[in-house]
Amino acid sequence: MPRFESTLSRVVRFGLYVLVAALPFIVTPRTTHPFIFGKTLFLQTAVVILFAFYLPLALAVPKYRPRLTPLLLTLSLYLLVLVVAAVFGVDPTRSFWGTEERGMGLVTLLHLGVFFVMMQSIFTGWNDWRRILRLLVISGIALSFIALSRLWGVKLYGADLGFRLSGTLANPSFFAAVLIFEILFALILAVREKQLSLRIFFGIVALGQFLMLFSTKTRGAIIGFLSGFIIFVFLLALKSGRRARVGAVLVLLVLIVAGIFLRINRDSEWIRSVPPLRKIAQISVKDSTARTRLISWESAYMAFRVHSFLGWGPENFNIAFNRFYNPELLAYGRGETWSDRPHNIFLEVAAGAGIIGLIAYLAIFGVTGALLLRKNFGKWESSLFIAGLGAYFFQNLFIFDTPSSLLLFIITLAVIDLRSRNNDSISKKPPGKATMKVSGFPEDRAIGARALFFTLPLAFVIVWKIDVQPMRASSALSTAMAAASEQNPYQSLPFFRNALATPSPYKTEARTEFAKTIMRMVINGNIKKEDFGDIISSAVEGLNLAIKEHPRDVYPHLLLGRLYSEAVSFDSSYAPLAETALQKALELSPNRQEILFGIARLAIIQGDLEKAKEIYARTIVLEPRVGEAHMYYAVLLNDTGEKEESKKEMAQAARLGYVARNLDEALLLARAALREGDLLWVVVNFKNAVDFAPNRADLYAQLAVANSEYLKILTDPKHIETAVREAREAAKKAAELDSSYQKEAEQFLKNLEKNYSHTLP
Secondary structure: OOHHHHHHHHHHHHHHHHHHHHHHHOOOOOOOOOOOHHHHHHHHHHHHHHHHHHHHHHHHOHHHOOOOOHHHHHHHHHHHHHHHHHHOOOOHHHHHHOOOOOOOOHHHHHHHHHHHHHHHHHOOOHHHHHHHHHHHHHHHHHHHHHHHHHHHOOOEOOEOOOOOOOHHHOOHHHHHHHHHHHHHHHHHHHHHOOOHHHHHHHHHHHHHHHHHHHHOOOHHHHHHHHHHHHHHHHHHHHOOOHHHHHHHHHHHHHHHHHHHHHHHOOOOHHHHOOHHHHHHHOOOOOOHHHHHHHHHHHHHHHHHHHOOOOOOOOOOHHHHHHHOOOHHHHHHOHHHOOOOOOOOHHHHHHHHHHHHHHHHHHHHHHHHHHHHOOOOOOHHHHHHHHHHHHHHHHHOOOOOOOHHHHHHHHHHHHHHHHHHOOOOOHHHOOOOOOOOEEOOEEHHHHHHHHHHHHHHHHHHHHHHHHHHHHHHHHHHHHHHHHHHHHOOHHHHHHHHHHHHHOOOOOHHHHHHHHHHHHHHHHHOOOOOHHHHHHHHHHHHHHHHHHHHHOOOOHHHHHHHHHHHHHHOOOOHHHHHHHHHHHHHHHHHOOOOHHHHHHHHHHHHHOOOHHHHHHHHHHHHHHOOOOHHHHHHHHHHHHHOOOHHHHHHHHHHHHHOOOOOOOHHHHHHHHHHHHHHOOHHHHHHHHHHHHHHOOOOHHHHHHHHHHHHHHHOOOOOHHHHHHHHHHHHHHHHHHHHHOHHHHHHHHHHHHHHHHHHHHHOO
């Protein structure tokens, strides 16, 4: 083999090994989204640099050129449809780049397409792929150990990975999606390996990874795995004899009976004690998580109906979600009211790329399935591949892809692509010989050398622009956000300006975080009057740039309106600007309560209390189960002298579990709960009150009394013990803060000792 070909092929081969093994472990603690964004940038950097070596190799040596297989053509068609959908979509910029949080813009997907081409062209024999699969299985074992180590308090990468099994994916659902492929790869090796010891080893690994999958408590992935298992049993039965078919029917019957039994006994203690079983058994449309998912699915379906041919453009679901926003979502918390994914990959594709995109996406699975049914595959191997892809397919009904899971999907397709061509021996063929020479070198080598001279510098320029600079900007933003939360907000402003000055296609997040920091400073009175104009102008400029880049994204409009509203207290000329921004936001999302709250707040600032009352009443009509709306309305009614109506609304807010956002609200809710006789919420709101004012002795005294009253209705020993402990601690704290409470606290503690001595340690 000529040195030129040998060197380049080894570089690309080694680089691909490193990429597939290292990607899941990449965590960048100094960026704003350390568990996703770093992986995306590493993937893109590695692919660009490796392609700079691969392209000259492919030009020089024909055997390394892409093979126009059905899978390559199908993947190319899907990517082409996404590009067209993005160009004609509602926000091409966001479609192209995506976001830091998800790392799944068209740029990343195109990199994955190039990755498939290189894998298909470089690894051309089963021995090559066996090494890849072994490497991935070992990588998966390491990922599982990292996930388990966190349970014993081990922290890695300087970041908290959480106590649910998630490892370096930092989300149990994302980790579970990776585990599905790890189980598949281990089982494929267990079937294909010739040594019995290796087959046993990989079988044990597959079992261990299944236990890890079950321990993630991720319903979608567990249901997906069970679906894949059913597919596997069914396929194996079809390809086997009568006894196998009978066995398959029995297995399916056992699974059905087990599912029915689990559902009937969903409230049993033994099921409740096993979290994964409990989560599966209690699946219901009434469950808050299930309900919010269904609402997102409804939004995606409505979006699809409006733009059914090519969709709204990839990564633009947030725009459609806001356009068809369901006010019910606020009843489940503000965290549920903003979404950029419908948590269903097929609805996501349909909303983003329309019926054409969905057909192209499903064609990938259709072509893959057709290839797996060829005679090239053994019955165990083909059944495992179809079952694994089926598990991935069904779990994607409840989640979405990440760079890590999508990379493993592409690798799976590349393995199937090779096996479908029955090319187990292709890598053993001798390389082709050149027939022409230029300047003493074979012509192929000359072409490759010239291409390398061009591709390497270009690769480093691309990496600097789309990977290094965004990494620097994200790191600067992370530093700014930390400074804003931990120090005087003024000290964070230079860091924010540094983040905004660093070139990056992901500037929107930096601009909105900067504006939110400025708004908090205005609300808390942290801005000096002489600095106000310059600081507000900087935030407004950033938001206007965000709006210019993403004109149909409601969030920058809402944030701009709220910022202008708070600035009215400094300068009344901001009022019409606030009104314009908020009305534009409302135009983009007509049923979103947060926008209406902002408009009502502006009306209050301007002194138009009647208008504010009308708006708050409207939000209650939109969704009566939102405690926040009732609370805002109650406070306004109280301020306008409508005391009785205010009490009713406040009681309703308390019943709906509204959590106070300041001391005044906490005290108002405590009184409302007391009037309603809800002693638990009396205690909860006095706890909130002492959190807002930790130096007020009178609040601790009232918390102690509230707990003592609550004790009178408690029967559970654990709850009694907790209430006694909290009452005692609150009484002691009141006496500590104010000596005038000393005698009263001593008597209170004596009575507590007398009545509940058996519960005190």
